[in-house]
Amino acid sequence: xxxxxxxxxxxxxxxxxxxxxxxxxxxxxxxxxxxxxxxxxxxxxxxxxxxxxxxxxxxxxxxxxxxxxxxxxxxxxxxxxxxxxxxxxxxxxxxxxxxxxxxxxxxxxxxxxxxxxxxxxxxxxxxxxxxxxxxxxxxxxxxxxxxxxxxxxxxxxxxxxxxxxxxxxxxxxxxxxxxxxxxxxxxxxxxxxx
Amino acid sequence: xxxxxxxxxxxxxxxxxxxxxxxxxxxxxxxxxxxxxxxxxxxxxxxxxxxxxxxxxxxxxxxxxxxxxxxxxxxxxxxxxxxxxxxxxxxxxxxxxxxxxxxxxxxxxxxxxxxxxxxxxxxxxxxxxxxxxxxxxxxxxxxxxxxxxxxxxxxxxxxxxxxxxxxxxxxxxxxxxxxxxxxxxxxxxxxxx
Numbered sequence: 001x002x003x004x005x006x007x008x009x010x011x012x013x014x015x016x017x018x019x020x021x022x023x024x025x026x027x028x029x030x031x032x033x034x035x036x037x038x039x040x041x042x043x044x045x046x047x048x049x050x051x052x053x054x055x056x057x058x059x060x061x062x063x064x065x066x067x068x069x070x071x072x073x074x075x076x077x078x079x080x081x082x083x084x085x086x087x088x089x090x091x092x093x094x095x096x097x098x099x100x101x102x103x104x105x106x107x108x109x110x111x112x113x114x115x116x117x118x119x120x121x122x123x124x125x126x127x128x129x130x131x132x133x134x135x136x137x138x139x140x141x142x143x144x145x146x147x148x149x150x151x152x153x154x155x156x157x158x159x160x161x162x163x164x165x166x167x168x169x170x171x172x173x174x175x176x177x178x179x180x181x182x183x184x185x186x187x188x189x190x191x192x193x194x
Numbered sequence: 195x196x197x198x199x200x201x202x203x204x205x206x207x208x209x210x211x212x213x214x215x216x217x218x219x220x221x222x223x224x225x226x227x228x229x230x231x232x233x234x235x236x237x238x239x240x241x242x243x244x245x246x247x248x249x250x251x252x253x254x255x256x257x258x259x260x261x262x263x264x265x266x267x268x269x270x271x272x273x274x275x276x277x278x279x280x281x282x283x284x285x286x287x288x289x290x291x292x293x294x295x296x297x298x299x300x301x302x303x304x305x306x307x308x309x310x311x312x313x314x315x316x317x318x319x320x321x322x323x324x325x326x327x328x329x330x331x332x333x334x335x336x337x338x339x340x341x342x343x344x345x346x347x348x349x350x351x352x353x354x355x356x357x358x359x360x361x362x363x364x365x366x367x368x369x370x371x372x373x374x375x376x377x378x379x380x381x382x383x384x385x386x387x
Contacts, residue, residue, distance in 0.1 A: 019238035019285050044213040048371070083325075091213050092341075096372045100337050117334050117386070119312050121325045121342040132277075132314040132325040141310055141334070144293060148286070149277075149314035149325075179290045180243045192386060193310070 002053040004037040006162065008061075009154065010069045015175045023175040029150050031133060032065035033166035034058060035157035040097075041089035042161065051097035055165075059103035062167035063110030072171050074112040078184060079146040079170045082107070082118050083133040085125045087158035095122035098165055107167060108138075115192045116141040127156050133168040139189030144181025145173035195245040197230040197252065200355065203347050204263045214369040221368050225326060225345045225361040226260040228252055235283040235354040242287060246294045249358070253292075253299025256360050261303055266364060268304045272377065273339040273363040275328040276300070277314040281351035289315035292358050300360060307331040308385040321348050326361040332382040337374030338366035 015027045036058070039050050059082075067074055082103060084095035099120050108114030119134035130153035137143035150168045158164040173184060188194055207223040210216050230252070234242065261268065276296040278289035297311045312327040312334075323346040330336035343361045351357045366377065381387055 018287075021238050046371070052372075091369065092367055093212070093369050093371060096337075096340065096367060096370065100340060100372050100374060117310075119327060120340055121314070121327045122340070123325060123342050123344055130323065132316060134312060134314045134327045136312075144290070147290065147293060147313055147315070149316055151316055174286055174290065176285070176287055177290070178240065178242050178287060179246065179293065181293070191384075193384075 001057055002050060003057045006035045008034045010065055012069050018175045021176060027172035027175045028070055029168060029170045030066045030069040031150050031152050031166055031168040032062040033152055033164060034062060035154060035162050035164045038087060038090045038094055038161050038163045040094055048097035051094055052101045055098035056102035056106060058165045060106035063107040066167050066169045067110050070171050074110060076171050077111040077138060077169045078172060079135045079137050080111055080118055081133045081135040081168045083121045083131045083166045085123055085129055085131050085158050085164040087160045087162045088124060088126060089160040090163060092122060092124060094163060098163060111138055111169060113139055115139045115189055127159060128153060133166050135168060135170060137187060140187035140194050142182050142193045143184055143187050144179060145177035145183055148174050195233045195248050197233060197249060200229045203227045205345055206263060209368045212368050217368060222264050222364045223343045224260050224264040225343045225359060226256045227345055227347050228256050228358045229347055229350040230356050230358060232281060232284045232288055232354050232356045234288050242291060245291050249291060249295035250298050253295035254302055257299035257303040260360055260362055270364050271304050271331060271362045272365050273328040273330050273341060274300055275312045275326040275361045277324045277326045277359045279322050279324050279351050279357040280317045281353045281355040282317060282319055283353040286315060286317055288356060296360055304331060308382055309334040310385060320350060320352060321346060324359060326359055328361055328363050330377060333380035334386050335375045336377050336380060337372050338370035338377060341367055
């Protein structure tokens with residue numbers, strides 16, 4: 001394993017009521033996130049291969065953990081997203097190296113299919129910095145009821161030479177969606193968008 | 195439905211380097227937050243959809259003001275994003291009202307952009323930060339243009355307010371070197387590649 005993991009956390013958020021209305025079935029989001037050493041911290045490193053490898057490992061590990069936290073088969077995952085916070089000794093591009101080249105493939109295996117783009121965010125931050133992990137439908141990016149986000153925060157990370165990496169999944173869209181647009185039920189999931 | 199503007203906050207972030215070789219032209223990330231009253235706060239309102247139309251003028255105004263603040267022409271903008279923070283008396287779904295008008299405003303100002311506008315939303319208190327995801331305006335898979343701009347208004351949203359955000363960027367991440375689809379290789383037809 002290339003990733004030197006200090007911690008792994010998993011959070012499940014269930015929304016049962018909103019504006020005093022029952023949400024039935026409840027909407028559920030899960031995020032799994034890890035803080036790992038940043039082997040490229042403190043200097044300009046041209047080739048970020050080591051971080052790309054870490055991305056592949058974490059896509060698999062965090063994807064499976066997040067899906068497991070919801071306790072549903074991978075086929076019942078409806079939306080997903082990913083994000084990273086780079087500690088101050090690193091470079092924003094280090095987050096890109098983890099997130100973009102290789103994290104997606106194992107994550108898509110963990111949620112079965114995943115035809116659509118995996119929405120993402122990245123930033124630099126210290127211990128306690130929060131990040132909003134954007135969420136979008138896993139097979140049809142234009143499904144409006146599933147545009148959402150999940151805020152993630154770790155009180156003691158990332159430290160200066162660490163990176164926090166998060167993968168979020170849901171088995172539902174927003175609670176009580178009613179701004180129209182394409183719905184989960186109507187999405188064909190063939191062209192990544194619709 | 196009326197969304198009264200209390201204030202507008204613009205954030206400009208110009209980067210010249212990030213450890214790597216300095217750029218002759220800095221990357222500009224711009225964000226604009228419109229703080230407006232939430233006419234749906236405090237109770238459950240079933241029908242929200244017509245209010246998207248009411249927000250279109252604000253989408254147009256914020257997109258125009260942001261472009262002007264960045265000192266840019268429409269053709270200078272290569273990536274965009276949007277988001278919303280709902281004050282604590284509102285519902286996540288009230289932030290979803292911004293999807294259509296936010297995108298409409300930027301498309302009107304920037305021309306015929308093809309790619310989906312990436313977004314985030316959350317319920318939050320005064321001073322809550324929101325991370326606005328950014329992606330290429332014509333091809334969502336351009337890897338060098340995945341970026342994020344955190345935005346915050348220190349005194350908003352109050353419980354009955356919304357913070358409606360747009361963001362734009364003049365280029366890729368400052369030292370983008372993760373391969374993948376390049377901006378000059380896109381077809382720009384299907385919004386993806």
